[in-house]
Amino acid sequence: xxxxxxxxxxxxxxxxxxxxxKGVLTEEAMQLDADPIESYVDDHIYFSKEASTGGRxxxxxxxxxx
Amino acid sequence: MLKKTATTIVISILLSLFFxxxxxxxANKALRFQMPGTExxxxxxxxxxxxxxxxxWASWCIPCRKSFPWMNTLQARYKDKGLEVIAIALxxxxxxxxxxxxxxxxxFTIGFDREGKSAEAYGVKVMPTxxxxxxxxxxxxxxxxSPKKYQREIEATIEKLVAE
Numbered sequence: 332x333x334x335x336x337x338x339x340x341x342x343x344x345x346x347x348x349x350x351x352x353k354g355v356l357t358e359e360a361m362q363l364d365a366d367p368i369e370s371y372v373d374d375h376i377y378f379s380k381e382a383s384t385g386g387r388x389x390x391x392x393x394x395x396x397x
Numbered sequence: 398m399l400k401k402t403a404t405t406i407v408i409s410i411l412l413s414l415f416f417x418x419x420x421x422x423x424a425n426k427a428l429r430f431q432m433p434g435t436e437x438x439x440x441x442x443x444x445x446x447x448x449x450x451x452x453x454w455a456s457w458c459i460p461c462r463k464s465f466p467w468m469n470t471l472q473a474r475y476k477d478k479g480l481e482v483i484a485i486a487l488x489x490x491x492x493x494x495x496x497x498x499x500x501x502x503x504x505f506t507i508g509f510d511r512e513g514k515s516a517e518a519y520g521v522k523v524m525p526t527x528x529x530x531x532x533x534x535x536x537x538x539x540x541x542x543s544p545k546k547y548q549r550e551i552e553a554t555i556e557k558l559v560a561e
Contacts, residue, residue, distance in 0.1 A: 350524045351487035351513045357457040
């Protein structure tokens with residue numbers, strides 16, 4: 332009975348990706364940002380034109396003081 | 398009959414919770430592990446009576462890579478005083494770890510755990526994670542993430558532990 336309950340409890344546990352299983356995510360092909368320098372330049376131009384900053388994973392409240 | 402079944406279920410759930418929590422809070426004794434290493438089998442039991450700095454790493458993990466020179470320093474500085482640095486490679490393909498070791502030399506004990514069973518047992522949540530184990534085999538402290546910010550503290554703790 333106890334064993335059955337334990338098995339039932341185990342079934343409710345969700346299996347998550349372990350920290351040591353994330354090797355593939357570190358590969359260059361898996362990067363969302365293909366060219367960080369180009370993105371930086373693009374963002375710089377964009378934020379200058381918008382006179383605001385933030386909303387791109389960069390901290391900022393949109394005061395334009397970049 | 399139904400009531401009896403319900404009571405049994407409730408009791409077993411409570412019991413299973415008890416068992417679950419008791420496995421989580423084991424009296425922080427470092428769990429024994431055996432695995433292949435660069436120089437034969439790595440068995441934690443062989444390091445009993447030594448202070449062990451146990452590190453979990455992978456070749457693709459940049460903060461892990463950055464801690465290698467410092468771990469070499471630790472081993473060189475405290476080995477004669479009774480410290481052993483054991484770094485367990487969690488690469489799913491040990492070949493990657495071996496290639497890494499050709500570039501970044503490691504003058505300490507290296508183990509290979511491709512399935513990550515030891516990391517699972519130790520409850521590793523972040524890469525890298527390291528454990529400082531005293532001469533009696535108890536985990537004194539856990540360090541999550543890059544040890545860079547803890548280096549001084551780790552060294553001070555090691556000094557204390559080797560002197561015990």
